[in-house]
Amino acid sequence: MSDKTFEQALEELEALVRDLxxxxxxxxxxxxxxxxxxxxxxxxxxxxxDAEGVIVKMMKxxxxxxxxx
Amino acid sequence: MDKQYLSVTxxxxxxxxxxxxxxxxxNVLLKGEISNFKRHSRGHFYFTLKDDKAQISAIMFASSANxxxxxxxDGMSVLVEGSISVYEASGNYQIYVNSMSEDGLGNxxxxxxxxxxxxxxxxxxxxxxxxxxxxFPKRIAVxxxxxxxxxxxxxxxxxxxxxxxxxxxxxxxxxGEYAKDDIVKNIKSVNQDKxxxxxxxxxxxxxxxxxxxxxxxxxxxxxxxxxxPIISSVGHETDFTxxxxxxxxxxxxxSGGAEIAVPDQLELLNYLESMNNQMRNNLSRLLKRKSDRxxxxxxxxxxxxxxxxxxxxxxxxxxxxxxxxxxxxxxxLKQSAKDLELKTEKLNDYFERLLIKKRNSYxxxxxxxxxxxxxxxxxxxxxxxxxxxxVIKSINDVKMNDNIDVLVNDGVITTKVITTRKGx
Numbered sequence: 001m002s003d004k005t006f007e008q009a010l011e012e013l014e015a016l017v018r019d020l021x022x023x024x025x026x027x028x029x030x031x032x033x034x035x036x037x038x039x040x041x042x043x044x045x046x047x048x049x050d051a052e053g054v055i056v057k058m059m060k061x062x063x064x065x066x067x068x069x
Numbered sequence: 070m071d072k073q074y075l076s077v078t079x080x081x082x083x084x085x086x087x088x089x090x091x092x093x094x095x096n097v098l099l100k101g102e103i104s105n106f107k108r109h110s111r112g113h114f115y116f117t118l119k120d121d122k123a124q125i126s127a128i129m130f131a132s133s134a135n136x137x138x139x140x141x142x143d144g145m146s147v148l149v150e151g152s153i154s155v156y157e158a159s160g161n162y163q164i165y166v167n168s169m170s171e172d173g174l175g176n177x178x179x180x181x182x183x184x185x186x187x188x189x190x191x192x193x194x195x196x197x198x199x200x201x202x203x204x205f206p207k208r209i210a211v212x213x214x215x216x217x218x219x220x221x222x223x224x225x226x227x228x229x230x231x232x233x234x235x236x237x238x239x240x241x242x243x244x245g246e247y248a249k250d251d252i253v254k255n256i257k258s259v260n261q262d263k264x265x266x267x268x269x270x271x272x273x274x275x276x277x278x279x280x281x282x283x284x285x286x287x288x289x290x291x292x293x294x295x296x297x298p299i300i301s302s303v304g305h306e307t308d309f310t311x312x313x314x315x316x317x318x319x320x321x322x323x324s325g326g327a328e329i330a331v332p333d334q335l336e337l338l339n340y341l342e343s344m345n346n347q348m349r350n351n352l353s354r355l356l357k358r359k360s361d362r363x364x365x366x367x368x369x370x371x372x373x374x375x376x377x378x379x380x381x382x383x384x385x386x387x388x389x390x391x392x393x394x395x396x397x398x399x400x401x402l403k404q405s406a407k408d409l410e411l412k413t414e415k416l417n418d419y420f421e422r423l424l425i426k427k428r429n430s431y432x433x434x435x436x437x438x439x440x441x442x443x444x445x446x447x448x449x450x451x452x453x454x455x456x457x458x459x460v461i462k463s464i465n466d467v468k469m470n471d472n473i474d475v476l477v478n479d480g481v482i483t484t485k486v487i488t489t490r491k492g493x
Contacts, residue, residue, distance in 0.1 A: 006233050007205040017344050020351040027359060034352045041341050048334045051232035056224055058215065058238045059258065067215070067238050 006047050013040040078157070085155035088162060094153035099164060100172060101125075103145045108134075114141065118149065118164065126163035127151075133167050135245050138177075138281045146172035170278070177277055181284050184311055188286075193293045199317045200298035202330065203266050208235045209330055210265035210297070212255050215240040219273045219302075219323035226324055231331035237265055243272035248282035253291040260296055268295065269326040270312065271302030283310035292316055302326030366434050379420045386413055447478045464489040 004012075016037040020030060058067040075083075088094055101118035108114055112131030117124050127149070129137075141147065151166040171177075188194065209227065213219045215238055227234055239258060242251040252270065259268055270292070272280070282288060283303045292299050292315045301316035302323045313319040320326035390409055447453070453476045454461040461467060467486045475482040 005205075005207070010205075013341075013344060017347055017351075020348055023355070023358070025355065027355065030352055030355050034348050037348045038345065041345050045338065045341055047233060048337060054224065054228040054232045055235045056238065057235070058240065059210075059262065060240060062258075064237070064264075067236075 004043070006044055009040050009044050009047070013037055013044065016040070077160075081155065081157045081160060084162075085157060088153055088155050091153075097151055097153055097164065099125075099149050099151070101147065101149075103141055103147055104143050106141055106143050114166070116141070118147070126156075126161055127166050128163055129166040129169065136278075137169055137246060138278045139171055140246070141169065148172050177281065177284075181311070184284065184286055184289070185314065188289055188311065188315065193289060194314045198293065200296070202298050202300065202318055205231070205332065206234050206265075206267045206330055208237055208265040210259040210268045211236055211238045212241045212252065212259070212268060212270040213238075213272050213323065214243050217243075217273055219271060222322075222324045223269055223302075223327040226327035227331050230328065230333045231337075232334070234331050241270075243282060244275065244279050245282075249285040249288050252282060252288050256291045256295050256299070265297060267330055268297050268299045269302055269320075269323070269330055270299050270316070271320070271323045271326055272304070273323060274305040274308065280304050280308060280310055283312035285311075288312055289315045300326045300329055363434075366431060379417065382416055382420070383413065386416070447476070450478075452477045464491060 016033045019025065019033055020037070025033075056067040057064050059065075099118060101120055101124075104117045104119055104124075106114070106116040109131075112134055114127075114129040114134045114137075116127050116129075118127050119125075129151075147169050148171075149164065149166045149169045151164045151168075153162060153164055155162045192198070209223075211220060211223050213223075220238060224236060227236060239255040241255045242248040256268070256270070259265055272283075280303055283301070289311045292301070292312055298317040300318045300320050301310070301313045302320040302325060303310045303312060304322070306321040309319075318329055320329050386409065390406065455474045455476060456467055456471060459466070461473065467473060467489065469486055469488070471486045472483055473486060475484055
């Protein structure tokens with residue numbers, strides 16, 4: 001899962017939540033989706049919590065360099 | 070008689086002193102027409118201001134000239150502010166211009182309104198051309214001065230709201246004559262570099278002249294052309310520029326632009342929590358529905374007491390037979406009794422079949438829900454012990470040498486009590 005972006009993980013999670021809304025879903029299937037959903041949710045949560053701050057660069061003379069305050 | 074002769078330098082110094090001392094010449098507001106306009110390679114302007122009867126030399130140093138937002142030309146009517154002094158080397162007095170604007174009330178506003186009308190008619194402001202801002206930008210291009218407050222504000226807000234994004238600052242002139250070209254160049258660069266998925270273009274507040282680059286036609290067309298969506302964030306809440314109308318989104322300030330560009334992580338965390346709850350609720354609702362269905366099946370009276378159905382019907386038959394015996398003695402009665410016997414048989418057949426059908430469907434349902442059936446526990450090796458058909462729950466329920474039945478998954482083991490021990 002660790003190579004997923006926040007956006008990818010969140011979109012997968014949203015799809016699972018929609019699937020679980022459906023009352024016709026098989027119980028086994030529902031339990032699996034529930035577990036997967038909880039994992040995705042934690043992954044998204046951790047991505048935000050572990051973020052060390054926005055990376056700021058500067059494009060100068062067509063070269064990417066550090067942006068000094 | 071000796072006459073005192075002054076040197077030219079001394080005289081000129083004296084004249085210059087007179088000029089410089091005069092308060093009226095320190096801050097002059099002057100109106101005139103430009104002629105002999107020259108732009109020095111180092112950025113100074115040299116020109117003459119004249120009207121139909123007089124003229125004065127004028128100089129504007131680069132530091133002031135850079136702030137002029139239009140392109141001065143011969144024949145243009147201008148309003149200038151400056152001081153008068155003498156240039157000793159040529160013996161000329163001249164006006165040192167600090168600021169210059171085009172004459173004619175509200176020229177800029179007029180130009181603004183005209184351009185807005187033109188571009189609006191060309192469809193540059195139409196909603197259908199607006200590119201959607203991504204929900205979670207990976208990289209944000211910030212086109213503004215790298216030293217202003219605006220860039221600081223944007224970085225701080227993105228950092229606070231959604232630190233998973235990255236920012237690439239494209240240092241951009243946002244004021245003065247060369248700003249429009251620089252803005253156009255950098256919008257092109259962002260589109261070519263293909264690193265960023267949204268652009269915040271803007272600057273902090275200022276006068277209409279300061280904000281003017283964002284009202285330039287070439288800037289408007291470049292904003293329109295950009296494939297990368299642009300959030301225009303110019304000046305204060307009350308400032309509206311042409312750029313705001315063409316851009317895919319308008320933010321009132323640079324900070325506002327950053328807030329539009331990225332979602333807030335606090336809201337995202339709440340959203341994640343609400344999805345967790347939704348999943349929990351949906352799963353438990355599903356489980357409850359399945360177990361309710363099992364309870365219903367087990368509670369149905371046909372399973373509790375299947376004979377009751379046929380019993381009722383046969384009782385009614387008995388009743389009918391009695392009645393008929395009373396009414397029709399003799400052969401007719403015999404005939405009727407035979408018919409009745411047949412019907413009773415048929416009826417019994419029917420109910421037997423019905424019973425089997427119901428039983429089969431019950432078994433089918435039980436099998437389907439076997440996971441939830443407590444009896445399935447026995448398959449894992451647990452057993453139930455019974456004495457005389459009653460479940461043994463205590464050592465007090467049995468005595469030495471009692472025969473007891475141990476029910477296991479696939480049958481019954483009959484065994485004898487050897488000893489009992491309390492506890493363990």
